Amino acid sequence: MVDQQTPHRYDARLACEIELRWQAEWQRSGAMRVPNPGEAGFDASKPKFYVLDMFPYPSGAGLHVGHPEGYTATDILSRYKVMRGFQVLHPMGWDAFGLPAEQYAITTGVHPEVTTKKAIDNFRRQLQRFGFMYDWSREFATIDPDYYRWTQWIWLLAYGSWFDPAVQAARPIAELESRLAGEDRSIETAPGVHTRWSACTRRQRQAYLDSFRLAYLGTQMVNWCAKLGTVLANEEVIDGRSERGGHPVVRMPLRQWMFRITAYADRLLADLATVDWPDSTRTMQTEWIGRSEGAEIHFAVDGEREPLTVFTTRPDTIFGATYMVVAPEHPLVQRAIARGADEELAAYVAWARNRSDVERQESKKKSGVPTGLFAVNPATGKSIPIWTADYVLIGYGTGAIMAVPAHDERDFEFAKAFTLPIVQVVEIDGVPWTGEAATTGEGTSVNSESQASGLHLKGMRTAEAKRAVIAWLEGRGAGSLRVQYRLRDWLFSRQRYWGEPFPVVFDAEGNHYPVGDRALPVRLPPLADYSPVESDTPQPPLAKAREWVATTAGEAGVDPSLLPPSTPVTRETNTMPGWAGSCWYYLRYCSPKCGSAFVDPEAERYWMGKNGVDLYVGGSEHAVLHLLYARFWHKMLFDLGHVGTAEPMARLFHQGLITSYAYQRADRSLVPVDEVEERSDGTFMERASGERVVQIVAKMSKSLRNVVNPDDVIAEYGADTFRLYEMYMGPLEASKPWNTRDIAGVFRFLQRVWRLAVDERDGSLLLARTAHADVERQLARTIHKVGQDIERLAFNTAIASLIELVNAATRPTELKDPADGGLTHLQLQRFLRVLAPFAPHLAEELWRRLGESGSVCAAQWPTVDASLLEDQTVELPVQVQGKVRARITIPTNADAAEVERIALADAKVQALLGGKAPRKVIVVPRRMVNLVLEG
Numbered sequence: 001m002v003d004q005q006t007p008h009r010y011d012a013r014l015a016c017e018i019e020l021r022w023q024a025e026w027q028r029s030g031a032m033r034v035p036n037p038g039e040a041g042f043d044a045s046k047p048k049f050y051v052l053d054m055f056p057y058p059s060g061a062g063l064h065v066g067h068p069e070g071y072t073a074t075d076i077l078s079r080y081k082v083m084r085g086f087q088v089l090h091p092m093g094w095d096a097f098g099l100p101a102e103q104y105a106i107t108t109g110v111h112p113e114v115t116t117k118k119a120i121d122n123f124r125r126q127l128q129r130f131g132f133m134y135d136w137s138r139e140f141a142t143i144d145p146d147y148y149r150w151t152q153w154i155w156l157l158a159y160g161s162w163f164d165p166a167v168q169a170a171r172p173i174a175e176l177e178s179r180l181a182g183e184d185r186s187i188e189t190a191p192g193v194h195t196r197w198s199a200c201t202r203r204q205r206q207a208y209l210d211s212f213r214l215a216y217l218g219t220q221m222v223n224w225c226a227k228l229g230t231v232l233a234n235e236e237v238i239d240g241r242s243e244r245g246g247h248p249v250v251r252m253p254l255r256q257w258m259f260r261i262t263a264y265a266d267r268l269l270a271d272l273a274t275v276d277w278p279d280s281t282r283t284m285q286t287e288w289i290g291r292s293e294g295a296e297i298h299f300a301v302d303g304e305r306e307p308l309t310v311f312t313t314r315p316d317t318i319f320g321a322t323y324m325v326v327a328p329e330h331p332l333v334q335r336a337i338a339r340g341a342d343e344e345l346a347a348y349v350a351w352a353r354n355r356s357d358v359e360r361q362e363s364k365k366k367s368g369v370p371t372g373l374f375a376v377n378p379a380t381g382k383s384i385p386i387w388t389a390d391y392v393l394i395g396y397g398t399g400a401i402m403a404v405p406a407h408d409e410r411d412f413e414f415a416k417a418f419t420l421p422i423v424q425v426v427e428i429d430g431v432p433w434t435g436e437a438a439t440t441g442e443g444t445s446v447n448s449e450s451q452a453s454g455l456h457l458k459g460m461r462t463a464e465a466k467r468a469v470i471a472w473l474e475g476r477g478a479g480s481l482r483v484q485y486r487l488r489d490w491l492f493s494r495q496r497y498w499g500e501p502f503p504v505v506f507d508a509e510g511n512h513y514p515v516g517d518r519a520l521p522v523r524l525p526p527l528a529d530y531s532p533v534e535s536d537t538p539q540p541p542l543a544k545a546r547e548w549v550a551t552t553a554g555e556a557g558v559d560p561s562l563l564p565p566s567t568p569v570t571r572e573t574n575t576m577p578g579w580a581g582s583c584w585y586y587l588r589y590c591s592p593k594c595g596s597a598f599v600d601p602e603a604e605r606y607w608m609g610k611n612g613v614d615l616y617v618g619g620s621e622h623a624v625l626h627l628l629y630a631r632f633w634h635k636m637l638f639d640l641g642h643v644g645t646a647e648p649m650a651r652l653f654h655q656g657l658i659t660s661y662a663y664q665r666a667d668r669s670l671v672p673v674d675e676v677e678e679r680s681d682g683t684f685m686e687r688a689s690g691e692r693v694v695q696i697v698a699k700m701s702k703s704l705r706n707v708v709n710p711d712d713v714i715a716e717y718g719a720d721t722f723r724l725y726e727m728y729m730g731p732l733e734a735s736k737p738w739n740t741r742d743i744a745g746v747f748r749f750l751q752r753v754w755r756l757a758v759d760e761r762d763g764s765l766l767l768a769r770t771a772h773a774d775v776e777r778q779l780a781r782t783i784h785k786v787g788q789d790i791e792r793l794a795f796n797t798a799i800a801s802l803i804e805l806v807n808a809a810t811r812p813t814e815l816k817d818p819a820d821g822g823l824t825h826l827q828l829q830r831f832l833r834v835l836a837p838f839a840p841h842l843a844e845e846l847w848r849r850l851g852e853s854g855s856v857c858a859a860q861w862p863t864v865d866a867s868l869l870e871d872q873t874v875e876l877p878v879q880v881q882g883k884v885r886a887r888i889t890i891p892t893n894a895d896a897a898e899v900e901r902i903a904l905a906d907a908k909v910q911a912l913l914g915g916k917a918p919r920k921v922i923v924v925p926r927r928m929v930n931l932v933l934e935g
Contacts (some may be wrong), residue, residue: 010754015718019841023131034089034135036603039717042397049086051078051587054618057095058119063126064659064700065708065738070617070724073732075132079837080790083861089607091589092134094120094141096580102498112498131720131840138592142581150598151581152503156514158215163263168692169763170639173213177737206511218258220491223356225249229532231495237356251353256493261632265289268631276651288624290486295470297479298877299375308375311397311484316465318379319448320425321402324386327394328352344369350603352390360390366417377477377677379455412438412602437468497530501573505556506570519557542573583633586613604643611650620654660706672705697737708738720839721747727795750842752806756822757846767847769819771827775809779894780868781825786834830862878903879930880912896923903929
């Protein structure tokens with residue numbers, strides 16, 4: 001309801017009216033559209049700024065108030081950069097493939113494309129309501145065939161490439177194939193069997209090339225649940241059963257498409273030093289890659305032709321290796337079982353293989369059985385037993401370890417459990433050896449010499465002992481220096497429907513062939529039934545599209561030089577993971593409508609520049625996987641000449657979480673917010689039980705019913721208030737709780753801004769007659785500080801400066817003379833330009849009412865008279881006999897004589913002196929005045 005006394009008051013109704021009107025005008029005029037090189041309006045003389053948000057997955061629930069935090073920050077920065085003369089690329093799109101939409105489709109029968117597009121429409125509507133400066137002409141979703149066509153093309157690029165260690169870069173695999181053919185090189189076609197390239201079959205050649213491809217078929221152990229018809233993540237398996245439904249889960253090998261990301265481990269690690277990223281993120285990626293130097297050691301095994309190879313970062317402890325442990329899946333164990341080993345071994349292996357990696361690593365109870373095999377410790381010459389235990393994983397290292405129980409906690413616990421020998425071989429500095437616990441760390445080698453082997457380490461420090469062991473191993477052909485990584489090749493196949501199809505087919509013999517570029521995109525076929533197939537062997541949902549799966553090489557688009565067009569083939573029925581499209585989307589934004597390439601080369605050169613995306617903002621939960629995978633794809637594209645920067649993102653920033661209040665019972669269980677009421681004494685009570693609960697801060701979730709919908713907030717206060725509140729809550733990088741009560745304070749600030757320019761009684765313009773010197777000085781300082789704060793993403797302190805300025809310029813409560821206080825026309829004009837990035841709708845409205853032409857969002861950032869940034873006066877303490885007794889204000893350019901005169905004239909100082917002259921006056925320029933009295 002409109003206040004009859006102040007009908008032109010800035011309230012929620014007027015705020016929303018202004019915002020919707022200006023948003024419509026911006027859309028009509030194309031104000032947000034950014035031209036590319038060669039297009040009308042492009043100015044090559046302007047510097048570029050590419051700022052990017054991690055694009056969202058459009059869920060059916062829509063945005064909650066946590067989502068716009070990073071978007072608001074990048075919008076403020078984008079608007080500021082435009083005003084500073086930059087051409088700014090600030091796009092938005094949708095990471096739209098993913099499991100939630102598929103699960104919803106299984107439940108409801110509604111196709112994932114329908115629900116996803118509906119969610120996108122809602123997300124777009126919500127984002128546009130904020131007035132974000134996105135160039136919507138560049139919008140796309142990863143589910144668009146015109147987009148995933150190029151995702152498939154990049155995958156084919158990896159399929160057709162290998163990592164050449166000689167140049168430490170990706171090269172076309174056709175070059176390697178040509179080299180093999182030209183040299184007619186002899187390759188290993190079976191264990192111990194070598195064949196000339198010219199004599200190899202197609203399958204043998206393909207198998208050899210697959211061992212080099214960046215995208216290749218590899219065998220991985222997976223958790224298969226036949227009842228659910230799906231592969232489960234380790235975290236979804238509990239005690240050999242599915243977390244959902246409690247169905248049996250078996251570990252089984254599955255051939256799936258992989259990415260050889262490990263080939264780039266060193267470059268991914270080294271190039272972290274070249275980007276401006278949070279230290280925490282660089283540390284996480286460094287640890288994820290997990291580079292470690294050590295030794296690969298070969299232990300001869302009784303009755304086996306091949307030695308048992310292990311990797312260890314502590315080769316200096318080799319004298320303490322009293323037993324070996326191999327993973328239950330290790331080929332050595334399989335051969336022992338095949339030879340009729342103890343039944344206990346076979347039973348243990350069957351039990352262990354169906355436990356998830358997480359369970360095996362976290363289990364406190366050590367389990368294992370001897371294999372009946374023995375290895376020879378090359379340092380001691382002693383025969384040591386080989387055990388199998390589930391705490392050793394086949395996917396890590398070589399799937400085998402040399403156990404040094406004296407100096408490894410897990411090995412110690414295992415040795416104690418099974419009464420295996422424990423020998424101290426390192427004397428750790430300051431840690432006495434008692435034999436009751438493992439001692440870890442570096443020190444001096446003890447009990448580490450053998451006349452028979454010729455290896456003597458006794459008395460050596462750890463680093464020296466490591467070097468000595470490696471040299472000794474290499475001299476005997478028993479091992480060598482080795483660099484190992486925690487990073488594993490990237491599993492890229494999913495047994496799902498709602499994802500990008502692989503552009504590859506198989507012939508009857510299982511040979512794979514790429515789909516030609518002209519046949520892209522390989523479109524996802526429509527399915528009415530997306531439910532997983534209940535089966536003892538994995539059968540992805542795409543297998544149900546039988547007419548699509550069974551085709552010919554010609555229909556699939558395979559190059560005729562590779563396979564005759566009439567050859568029957570089957571399509572790959574796995575799909576790419578949901579985040580495949582997010583590995584390169586930042587490049588597509590440069591030229592989203594380009595039909596001839598995944599990115600227009602000229603647009604890529606301009607927008608990516610020398611260092612890539614200038615600022616990338618998103619959650620820290622993507623610090624490793626998404627960012628590591630995007631870097632891997634980008635480096636491959638760089639190696640092959642398709643992009644011009646070695647890294648995709650020059651600067652990275654993680655915004656903090658917006659949390660919400662929740663309530664906790666005494667047993668620490670949580671209570672939904674709508675089941676709690678606040679008492680008059682400020683405590684909280686659960687309605688159902690009457691028990692007291694404690695208010696805590698928690699992540700927003702549907703179950704706690706503490707999710708706040710931005711639509712509701714905007715309806716009550718307007719988008720400008722919402723934007724300001726989220727930026728004023730605290731530092732952008734910090735997590736902070738949403739508190740609806742605090743929004744009113746920010747809203748009142750915008751109301752004061754409105755009253756600076758508009759008479760709420762009649763809507764007329766209010767302007768000060770003359771500029772007040774103090775306000776002018778504060779305005780200059782505000783402009784300067786806000787600009788600096790925006791550059792460093794310190795939006796909360798920038799807003800605080802704006803609030804201080806408005807408070808200083810606010811007119812008297814009783815408005816008798818419109819020209820009394822406030823801002824002059826020129827001052828208001830400059831202030832609105834500074835306000836515009838934060839509250840663009842209100843600034844645009846007042847800019848127009850002020851009679852200014854064009855848009856305030858396109859106006860130049862105001863310049864500042866540098867002299868106004870300097871203090872005209874300074875306050876100095878006055879000490880009398882060493883104690884501060886008064887303070888004086890002096891001109892900043894006052895000399896010592898002037899400072900002394902002002903100090904002695906001060907009333908407090910005169911009272912202290914009692915009419916007497918001080919014995920001595922000491923003036924420390926711009927610091928203090930010290931008066932020394934007689935006696």
